[in-house]
Amino acid sequence: MSVYLYSIDWMQVIHTNPSASGMWTEFLKLLQYAIDACVPSFAVPVKCKLSTKPRQSRPVRKLDAKKRRIWKCLSKTPHDFFLRQKYKDCADEWRQAVRQNEILVEERVVAANNLSAFYNYVYKRTTNHCGIGVVIDKSGSPITNDHEKANAFNNHFSSVGVVDNYVVPPCSDVPLCCILENINISANDVIQSINKLKTNFSCGPDGLPPVLFKRLKHSLVSPWPKSITNLSLSAWFLIADVLHT
Numbered sequence: 001m002s003v004y005l006y007s008i009d010w011m012q013v014i015h016t017n018p019s020a021s022g023m024w025t026e027f028l029k030l031l032q033y034a035i036d037a038c039v040p041s042f043a044v045p046v047k048c049k050l051s052t053k054p055r056q057s058r059p060v061r062k063l064d065a066k067k068r069r070i071w072k073c074l075s076k077t078p079h080d081f082f083l084r085q086k087y088k089d090c091a092d093e094w095r096q097a098v099r100q101n102e103i104l105v106e107e108r109v110v111a112a113n114n115l116s117a118f119y120n121y122v123y124k125r126t127t128n129h130c131g132i133g134v135v136i137d138k139s140g141s142p143i144t145n146d147h148e149k150a151n152a153f154n155n156h157f158s159s160v161g162v163v164d165n166y167v168v169p170p171c172s173d174v175p176l177c178c179i180l181e182n183i184n185i186s187a188n189d190v191i192q193s194i195n196k197l198k199t200n201f202s203c204g205p206d207g208l209p210p211v212l213f214k215r216l217k218h219s220l221v222s223p224w225p226k227s228i229t230n231l232s233l234s235a236w237f238l239i240a241d242v243l244h245t
Helices: 002-006 010-016 020-038 058-076 081-112 115-126 146-160 187-195 210-215 233-244
Strands: none
Touching: 002 020, 010 020, 058 081, 081 115, 187 210
16 A cells, blocks of 8 residues: 555646645545555345343343253243143242342442442333333323323424524624644654554444544555645645544
8 A cells, every 4th residue: 555655646636636625635635545455355144233231140041041942842832731830830930040040130230339330230220221211291191102202302402492582683893813824744643643543443434434534644644745835724724633532
């Protein structure tokens, strides 16, 4: 990728794309071409979706598997009284093991004396993940229907909102004391900005990881030579903003 980036005539690229957005689009297009040509790709096998439930203890998992095996046999012979009783006893034993496992988890959370872990556990046990819970209206009556909940929120927000009077307040122009027309960015400035990037961060809006800029920082300095000082101010600010973010 470095060899490919060094071979590009960046002066021609800059002169054919004078605007800030056009320059960045062309630079991103060239960098994406280098990624597609040099970075190997492979097909990732589709895996089953992992369960978000916490992993149970081994005795609980064994009882759960035993209960499912008995239920499978019971579904074939539903009138077997002995098998039905066996399934009932196994289900009771499984419920007791699950409850005992929950007690052990709670005891470990309390013994850890970690306030963050405690509130995290309480939040998972008390939060309603199925949507908005019961809403109390102004008269104190509970609302459980989703349509009525939406109307209640709509009535409340419309009552506290301000009606637009279609009057735009006057805004006088702010006088400018001085205007910054040119800005110089050296190769050393670009290197320093890239060195500040965190390699363990995820990709930004451009879809490029920070580690890519750090690995190619010496070949990426060439698009911004020291001799170019007459580019538009917006172009340089765009370049500096991209490198800093």
